[in-house]
Amino acid sequence: MNPPQKQALVLQHVSFEDLGTFDPILRQHGFNIHYVEAGMENLSALNAIEPDLLVVLGAPIGAYEESIYPFLRDELRILEARLSRDLPVMGICLGAQLMARALGSRVYPGPQKEIGWKPLALTAEGAATPVRHLEPQATSMFHWHGDTFDLPLGARLLASSDVCVHQIFSWGKNALAFQCHPELRHSTVERWLVGHACELAVNCVALNQLREDTRKFGAALEVQGKRLLFDLLQKWYPA
Numbered sequence: 214m215n216p217p218q219k220q221a222l223v224l225q226h227v228s229f230e231d232l233g234t235f236d237p238i239l240r241q242h243g244f245n246i247h248y249v250e251a252g253m254e255n256l257s258a259l260n261a262i263e264p265d266l267l268v269v270l271g272a273p274i275g276a277y278e279e280s281i282y283p284f285l286r287d288e289l290r291i292l293e294a295r296l297s298r299d300l301p302v303m304g305i306c307l308g309a310q311l312m313a314r315a316l317g318s319r320v321y322p323g324p325q326k327e328i329g330w331k332p333l334a335l336t337a338e339g340a341a342t343p344v345r346h347l348e349p350q351a352t353s354m355f356h357w358h359g360d361t362f363d364l365p366l367g368a369r370l371l372a373s374s375d376v377c378v379h380q381i382f383s384w385g386k387n388a389l390a391f392q393c394h395p396e397l398r399h400s401t402v403e404r405w406l407v408g409h410a411c412e413l414a415v416n417c418v419a420l421n422q423l424r425e426d427t428r429k430f431g432a433a434l435e436v437q438g439k440r441l442l443f444d445l446l447q448k449w450y451p452a
Contacts, residue, residue, distance in 0.1 A: 266303070
């Protein structure tokens with residue numbers, strides 16, 4: 214008899230920001246993936262405790278904007294419930310910012326937008342975790358954010374960049390937050406360029422350079438991002 218599938222609940226905000234290269238790794242580890250569209254589906258009805266894994270994905274909104282995006286209150290409630298029980302949680306971009314807020318930290322606009330490719334600088338602690346696969350000698354990293362956050366009390370800083378000190382942090386035994394995008398599937402970047410066209414124009418981002426950097430660095434990030442997630446799942450769900 215096959216073991217029962219594990220359940221991954223994924224909170225998604227825009228269609229082109231999905232699990233990317235993390236999707237096949239989760240399925241290989243026996244996960245059934247259930248996407249819930251924040252803002253369209255009733256998050257208040259979700260059981261925060263039941264899924265084996267919660268993933269909160271990115272969006273071009275602020276983690277502090279619950280007055281105009283009320284569904285963020287439900288996301289914070291779900292995160293608070295899981296984090297307080299040390300249940301597996303992964304946050305990417307907005308998801309990382311919401312994790313920081315759920316842990317009591319402030320989220321606010323950073324010194325500048327960070328959009329495009331740039332390697333991470335790992336801390337000594339990060340180099341001793343699955344995040345080691347994102348070391349600058351192995352891959353550059355894809356960034357797309359304007360906000361940042363204070364490091365939550367008790368969190369461990371695993372990676373930084375020159376613009377954003379708090380890029381990756383872990384908390385407890387089963388929570389990992391990425392301000393950056395290790396899940397990126399580089400063949401989908403054009404969707405990001407169309408979906409975020411206004412933001413790119415306002416910030417005078419050179420699209421052709423972004424495309425060229427994606428061609429240059431995207432394949433390596435896919436390999437290293439998958440290795441990271443594989444090792445992380447082995448740690449969180451030992452056989």
